[in-house]
Amino acid sequence: MTNAPATTAALSDYIVRAIADGYVFECSCGELYNTFALAKCCRKCRVYTKWETCTRVVNIETGETLYDMDAQYERWEQERIQREAAEQAARDEQARQAAAPFTMLDTCPALATILENK
């Protein structure tokens, strides 16, 4: 075997047979495919992965990562959390202002100046 992986770890029979049969593309959920396109669109990842889509494809024969969106998905998740916190803070501020008592100064801010100069 000329394209054997450069590792000293023993490979399971399953992996050795998969590589021999050309199923070298491993998706996020661990399924093996014989083409990159099929691995990237793995339907099992919808059920078995955190993001419900394939975010990573590795060629198990060479160890090369061919597609990796894990970091991007983590960034998007952090941005979503920050955006939701900011939206909640804005809603809380609106609720606080709505609960504040209404005074004449709210409709006529100049009234404060008029009353001071009395």
Ligand SMILES: [Zn+2]
């Ligand atoms: Zn998958």
